[in-house]
Amino acid sequence: xxxxxxxxPYQIEYLSILDEEGKLxxxxxxxxxxxxxxxxxRAMLLSRRLDERMLNLQRQGRIGTFAPVKGQEASQIxxxxxxxxxxxxxxxxxxxxxAVYRGQSIESFLLVYGxxxxxxxxxxxxxxxxxxxxxxxQTLHAAGLAYAIKYRGDESAVMVYFGDGATSEGDFHEAMNxxxxxxxPVVFVCQNNQYAISIxxxxxxxxxxxxxxxxxxxxxxxxxxGNDILAVYVAAQEAVERARSGEGATMIECxxxxxxxxxxxxxxxxxxxxxxxxxxxxxxxxxxxQNYLQEKxxxxxxxxxDLEEEIEEQxxxxxxxxxxxxxxxxxxxxxxxxxxxxxxxPYLEEQRQALEEVLAxxxxx
Amino acid sequence: MPKMxxxxxxxxxxxxxxxxxxxxIVLGEDVAVDGGVYRVTEGLLxxxxxxxxxxxxxxxxxxxxxxxxxxxxxxxxxxEVQFSGFSYFGMHQIESHAARMRWRSRGGYHxxxxxxxxxxxxxxxxxxxxxxxxxxxxxxxxxxxVIPSGPRNARALLVSxxxxxDPVVFYEAKAVYRAFREEVPEEExxxxxxxxQVVREGDNLTIITYGAMLQPSLEAADTLDEEDGVQxxxxxxxxxxxxxxxxxxNSVNKTGRVVIVNEAPRSFGPAAEITARxxxxxxxxxxxxxxxxTGYDVIVPLFAYEDVYLPDAKxxxxxxxxxxxx
Ligand SMILES: Cc1ncc(C[n+]2csc(CCOP(=O)(O)OP(=O)(O)O)c2C)c(N)n1
Numbered sequence: 031x032x033x034x035x036x037x038x039p040y041q042i043e044y045l046s047i048l049d050e051e052g053k054l055x056x057x058x059x060x061x062x063x064x065x066x067x068x069x070x071x072r073a074m075l076l077s078r079r080l081d082e083r084m085l086n087l088q089r090q091g092r093i094g095t096f097a098p099v100k101g102q103e104a105s106q107i108x109x110x111x112x113x114x115x116x117x118x119x120x121x122x123x124x125x126x127x128x129a130v131y132r133g134q135s136i137e138s139f140l141l142v143y144g145x146x147x148x149x150x151x152x153x154x155x156x157x158x159x160x161x162x163x164x165x166x167x168q169t170l171h172a173a174g175l176a177y178a179i180k181y182r183g184d185e186s187a188v189m190v191y192f193g194d195g196a197t198s199e200g201d202f203h204e205a206m207n208x209x210x211x212x213x214x215p216v217v218f219v220c221q222n223n224q225y226a227i228s229i230x231x232x233x234x235x236x237x238x239x240x241x242x243x244x245x246x247x248x249x250x251x252x253x254x255x256g257n258d259i260l261a262v263y264v265a266a267q268e269a270v271e272r273a274r275s276g277e278g279a280t281m282i283e284c285x286x287x288x289x290x291x292x293x294x295x296x297x298x299x300x301x302x303x304x305x306x307x308x309x310x311x312x313x314x315x316x317x318x319x320q321n322y323l324q325e326k327x328x329x330x331x332x333x334x335x336d337l338e339e340e341i342e343e344q345x346x347x348x349x350x351x352x353x354x355x356x357x358x359x360x361x362x363x364x365x366x367x368x369x370x371x372x373x374x375x376p377y378l379e380e381q382r383q384a385l386e387e388v389l390a391x392x393x394x395x
Numbered sequence: 396m397p398k399m400x401x402x403x404x405x406x407x408x409x410x411x412x413x414x415x416x417x418x419x420i421v422l423g424e425d426v427a428v429d430g431g432v433y434r435v436t437e438g439l440l441x442x443x444x445x446x447x448x449x450x451x452x453x454x455x456x457x458x459x460x461x462x463x464x465x466x467x468x469x470x471x472x473x474x475e476v477q478f479s480g481f482s483y484f485g486m487h488q489i490e491s492h493a494a495r496m497r498w499r500s501r502g503g504y505h506x507x508x509x510x511x512x513x514x515x516x517x518x519x520x521x522x523x524x525x526x527x528x529x530x531x532x533x534x535x536x537x538x539x540x541v542i543p544s545g546p547r548n549a550r551a552l553l554v555s556x557x558x559x560x561d562p563v564v565f566y567e568a569k570a571v572y573r574a575f576r577e578e579v580p581e582e583e584x585x586x587x588x589x590x591x592q593v594v595r596e597g598d599n600l601t602i603i604t605y606g607a608m609l610q611p612s613l614e615a616a617d618t619l620d621e622e623d624g625v626q627x628x629x630x631x632x633x634x635x636x637x638x639x640x641x642x643x644x645n646s647v648n649k650t651g652r653v654v655i656v657n658e659a660p661r662s663f664g665p666a667a668e669i670t671a672r673x674x675x676x677x678x679x680x681x682x683x684x685x686x687x688x689t690g691y692d693v694i695v696p697l698f699a700y701e702d703v704y705l706p707d708a709k710x711x712x713x714x715x716x717x718x719x720x721x
Contacts, residue, residue, distance in 0.1 A: 094519045094698055123521070145519065145699035163523050164481060165453055198452035199484070226453045228429035234452050301428050356699070363703040366696040381661065381691045388710060389703070 042241045045265055046255035050313040052321045060264050064328055070111050070259060071323055072337060074103035074316050077127035079341050080136060081290065083349065084143065088294045092353070096143040097124040101257070101289030104315030105221045106191070107131055108262025109282070112270045113189055118157045118179075120172040120190040124221070125161070128191070132158055136345065140352035146359050157186075165226075166192055166199030169218065173205045176214035176279070187273035189217040189266070195226025197240050203247075206281065210247040215273030217266065218244070218281040221256065223288035228301035244281035256284025257315040260322075287313070363389065396578035401571050404546035404579045405435045405511075408553040409473065411583065413443050419557060420465060422449040423458055423475030432477055433513060433572055459485030459510060463492050466508040471557055479514040479566060480523035486531070493562040494537030509556045509563045514542075515607050515658055516705055517570035519698040524569075526695055527606075527658040530665060532564040533636040539563040539588055540636040544609035546577040548633060551586035559588055568607035589637035593646065597626030600715055601646040603669055604656040605632035608706060612656050615711035622712075625719060635665055640672045647673055651682035652718040656706055661689040683721030686714035 047058045081100050087093045099106065102124070110119060110128035121129050126139050133156040141149025142161070150160045162168035172190035179186050196202050197220060209216045220240050224231045237243060244251025250272075254261045262284055269280035287310040291298060298307075323329040359365075367374065367382040374382070399407065413419045421436055421443075427450040430437030440448040451458050455476055462472035476482040482489075489510070497505045516525035533540045539561055543549035549567065556563040594609070595616055604612040609631050616627040628646050632639065647653045653673065655666040666687045673685060688706045696704055 095521055142697065145697045145701075147522075147697045161522075163521055164484070195453035198454040198457070200454065200456055226424075227432070228425045229450055229453065233450060295432070300430070360699065363696075363700040366691065366693050366700050366704060370693050377662070378692055381693075385691065385703070388713070391713075392709070 038245070040245065042239050043252045044254070045252065045261045046258050047260040047264065048258045048318060048322055049255070050257070050318065052318055054322065058264070060260055060267075062263070066111065067323060067328060070107050070263075071319055071329070072341070073107045073127065073131040074259070074319065075337065076130065076341050076344070077103045077107070078316060079338075080126070080130070080345055083345050084140070085290075085294065087140070087349070088143075093140060093143040094145055095294050097293045098290035099124055099127045101287045101310065101314065102221050102223055103127050104259035104262055104319065105219070105256040105284035105286045108259040109189060109217075109219050109266040109284070111263055112266035113187065115155070116157065116186045117270065118159070118172070118175050118186065118188040120159045120168045120175070120188060121161055122165075122168060122191050122193070123161050123163050124193070125191050129158055132156060134158060136348035137352035137355065140349065141355060144352065144356050146356060148359055148365070166196035166201040168192065169196070169202050169205035170208065172216050172218070173208040173214060176209065176216045176273070177212055180212070180214055185274050187215045187217055187270045189219055189270070191219050191221060193226060194220065194222040194224065194231050194234055194240060195229065196220070197243060198234055203243075206244065206247040206249060206279070209279035210249050213276070213278035215276075216279040217269040217273055218279065219266070220281065220283045221286055222283050223286050225288055225292065225302070227292045227296065239283060241281055241283035249279050249281055251281040251283065253283045253285060256286030257313050257318065259315060259319050286315075289314070396580050398576040399546045399579045400573045400576055401543070401546045401549045401567065402433055402435050402573060404550035404577075405553055405567065406437055407579065408550045408557075409436060409439060410442065412554060412557050413439065413447065416471065418469060418471040420447050420449070420470050420472045421475070422451050422462065422472060424451060424453055424477050426450060426475050431475060433569070435511070435567070436475065455481055455484035456488055459493065460488040462508045462510070463488060463496065463506055466506040467496065467504045471507055473509045473511060473557060476510060476512040478524050479512040479528060480526050482510065482512050489532070489538065489562075489564075490535055494535050497561065498537060505560055506562045507560050509553070509565050511553075511565045511567060513569045513572070514566040515568045515570055516695055516701045517607065519701070520569070522697060525698075525701060527690060529566055529635050530659060530663055533638075533665065533668070537562070538636065539634065540566070541588055541634050542566040542568070542606040543633060544568070544606055544631050545571065545575070547579050547584075548586055548592070548631075550579050551584040552588065552633060554583065555585045555588050558585070563588065566606065570607040571610075574610070586633065589634045589639055591630050591632045591634070591639040591642040593628060593642065594631045595627065595629040597628040597650070599625045599650055600627045600652045600654065600718060601643065601650045602627050602629045602654045602656060602711065602715070603632065603643050604629070605635065605665075606658065608656045608658050611706060611708045612711055614708035615715060618708060618712050619715055623716070623719070625715070627715065638668065638672070640669075640676065643669065644673065644676045647677045648680040651680055653681070654686040654688060654711060654714045654718055656688045656711055658690050658705060660692045661687060662692050664689055683718045686718045688714045
């Protein structure tokens with residue numbers, strides 16, 4: 031027959047477990063340990079308070095531009111919680127909630143956003159890649175890491191974060207295709223926060239969902255309520271399992287919202303309305319999860335109050351340490367010559383010496 | 396004449412060219428509703444509508460590749476890449492096609508597009524937002540590479556770039572965007588691409604520079620005047636490719652001493668090419684070794700050390716004294 035229909039499995043699963051009214055779907059509720067639930071809650075709260083503190087620091091000129099997480103805590107913590115230490119996390123520039131949850135220090139982020147590359151040094155044993163700023167590029171690194179894991183016969187998964195805007199970049203499509211062709215253990219986590227700077231999600235692509243892009247590459251794609259940490263966790267857990275057991279890659283689209291600024295250099299009033307933001311504030315992932323935990327008698331107002339204090343103290347200490355380090359590092363400008371190559375070539379050594387002289391002259395003056 | 400920042404002057408150029416010529420189309424990320432992250436395209440959407448002022452999907456290869464197609468069809472796309480550090484996402488389109496279409500089609504098609512993009516350090520930005528990699532483009536036959544240094548020449552050069560029959564990569568110094576105001580005439584002004592300008596005359600030494608490095612070079616020239624009684628001639632290249640060596644060769648043949656200043660990394664950067672041309676054309680006039688003041692051959696550090704990384708008036712004066720003492 032010259033014209034016939036090719037059957038395609040064309041459906042995208044949508045998952046929500048704890049909805050914005052706090053209604054719980056008991057049947058879908060995952061059986062998570064008390065410890066894990068409280069740990070995830072704490073990580074979300076820590077991220078929110080850190081965001082607020084960083085915004086303050088930025089406004090006071092103590093750090094530079096950064097991208098707030100606010101509103102996306104469930105997407106990040108819910109997905110990162112499905113990873114083991116031996117799994118990899120490939121992050122972008124708005125993922126400090128997950129990165130800190132995975133063992134990077136708060137002060138390391140303060141250093142980077144304070145203008146010191148020294149903050150990019152990862153702690154021993156933390157399998158995160160450093161922040162990738164060029165949109166979407168990191169997806170291919172995940173595909174390659176996963177290929178190597180498979181080649182070595184290891185049983186780890188790679189999770190990679192990116193935004194809705196990133197799904198327009200060629201690199202994203204190439205990464206999905208690579209992961210599909212070689213059936214590598216990647217979990218593509220798209221944090222669809224509805225905007226790429228000023229561009230709303232519906233101007234980014236005519237597709238109804240972002241998750242459906244996975245279908246074109248022969249991968250399962252699914253959409254979850256990204257402000258529902260239980261749903262994100264369940265979806266991520268399933269995808270990580272699939273990856274580890276050799277069934278290949280998955281794409282998860284987390285429907286969420288960037289409640290704050292794109293970065294501290296952005297003015298969102300130019301492209302979105304107050305009302306829209308207010309609508310999404312009602313779906314804030316943190317109070318929703320907090321209520322759930324209170325109903326389960328895992329949290330009380332008293333406990334939340336104590337936790338808030340503890341977090342404030344933790345952040346304060348990190349800020350103090352970071353500011354102290356920044357002061358010390360100010361004199362270390364010559365370190366810009368470090369880590370360019372494994373071994374410094376002679377011409378670079380010469381340039382380093384030239385700078386040393388310039389700096390000594392300044393000292394003397 | 397109204398006094399404008401470089402951002403306002405570029406905006407004026409776009410407004411006027413779009414008004415005059417319906418072939419001119421502006422496209423890029425966040426250029427329409429947001430007016431561009433630096434507001435260079437502010438107000439264009441309101442005046443010319445969304446068919447001519449296009450907020451594209453987040454994809455530099457699309458922006459640049461589609462501009463090539465538009466240009467071949469006879470439009471004059473002025474595309475914006477949000478930061479020059481992300482222009483490499485369209486490098487395959489630039490190198491493989493924009494630069495070659497005229498050659499490949501034996502003159503049948505040409506690509507009169509402008510790729511505007513902010514470059515350079517000095518504004519406390521994130522990684523990838525501070526590079527000065529004009530050499531990539533200047534190194535590519537078929538492309539023109541323009542870097543204005545202030546509001547007035549930025550406006551004039553952008554108009555010329557839009558009207559140019561060949562693809563022009565147009566680097567805008569972030570450090571200059573709002574650093575100072577200059578009188579910019581309402582009425583049309585152009586400046587020929589491929590021509591340098593002598594911005595300060597002097598007989599003792601030549602300083603060759605462009606873009607954001609013009610200001611520290613002028614500052615250095617003042618210091619040399621005040622402290623050493625030395626008159627430095629300062630040349631603002633404005634175009635990196637085609638490179639107007641006639642202007643700087645004439646100057647160096649007069650002064651015999653030269654300092655070249657560029658923000659880009661030292662090796663294989665514009666200063667290296669300028670040095671080569673001087674060796675070819677001014678060798679017998681040189682009275683001292685050529686001095687280069689450049690960025691170091693390192694990744695531009697995050698902003699805590701960017702002032703140390705960037706060439707400044709002090710380093711330029713130091714190099715000038717070196718040249719004068721030889
Ligand atoms: C390749 C590239 N182009 C442009 C930019 C500038 N930029 C930074 S973030 C951003 C929008 C990204 O949107 P999205 O992928 O939805 O992620 P979000 O920032 O919303 O988390 C843009 C255009 C960049 N960093 N990298």
